[in-house]
Amino acid sequence: VPSHVTDDLAATEIALDHDELRERMSGNLCRCGAHNGIVDAIAEVYAGSGA
């Protein structure tokens, strides 16, 4: 699913970079003060998942 920050809507693969992760966290996690750490943690787990 494309998000609000996805440039190319026609893309079949959307790279989950910093901005995509932040946008996709919206509605899921309270990001007050801790969001940089949460983004790093998601990126680390995602990179390690082989996805």
Place this chain on the structure above:
Amino acid sequence: VIELAYTRAADAADAIRRAEGDNAKYLGGGTNLVDLMRENVEIPSALVDVTGLSAAIEDTGDGGLMIGAATRNTAVAEHRAVRTRYPMLTRAIVAGASAQIRNMATVGGNLLQRTRCTYFYDTEGARCNKRSPGEGCDAIEGFNRNHAILGASPACVATHPSDMCVALAALDAVVHLRGAARERTVALCDLHRLPEDHPDVETALEPGELITAVQLPSSDLAAHSTYRKVRDRSSYPFALVSVAAALELDGDAVADVRIALGGVAPKPWRAWRAEEALRGRPATVATFVEAADAELADARPLAGNAFKVELARRTLAAVLQQLTDGARR
């Protein structure tokens, strides 16, 4: 305890039959109606769940799409034909609410969601002509930063909150309706009405009528379209101003254009005057600003929202420039 009957409709005819008589409401994802019930703004005696009705997105055979009213907003946004042929619609949907809400919310429900004017929700402390006709409006002299600059009336200055509907207005979408006696269609641009003396009557729907589908007509223009939403935070809030636009160039001139504005009016605001001011004219910033001025000539800002006039002017000009740059690339 407020008694409430809940049933699930098997099909459109069944839904219409179940909603007959008492104060029944059709229930889609419930992302707005359930909130309104919690706040005692809406007090239906029966809910007819219509999420089991058509959620199909199908080609109409002439280059358009037919979207079942029970389709979830996310399913519309991610559909490949929508992403490639009507990108402004995907962009409008993903600009709204959160992923969870978009996953629940239906297309039909999005069309019929109600204003987020805080006075409308404040059943204990505020007067509202939309909630209690004839009572008065506390927004007009109140905190009205988020309210309308176009199309409002002395009775009501609330805005229509939808992002999706702004794109649908620009795309000339057609709404399919079914009632007990007949089926009919109405243009999205004619579905919502302006408040005038009756802000409690928000749409052209007849009592008991059900939205069954939204049709997107074929459009070459729509492939070159986008949606830009300006809001207080970049995620989750409603629009202060939004612009849905599609643009096609002929050399250095505007061949054709479609524009609708959100966050500025009681309904998704099709910018007919701006479109008229653009067709055949040179695709320059000067033309874009002139077109925005033509559309905003009748703007009547309130004490708290004069900024929206300038914001709408600049956002519209910027979106048209973006589409022009994209067409030349």
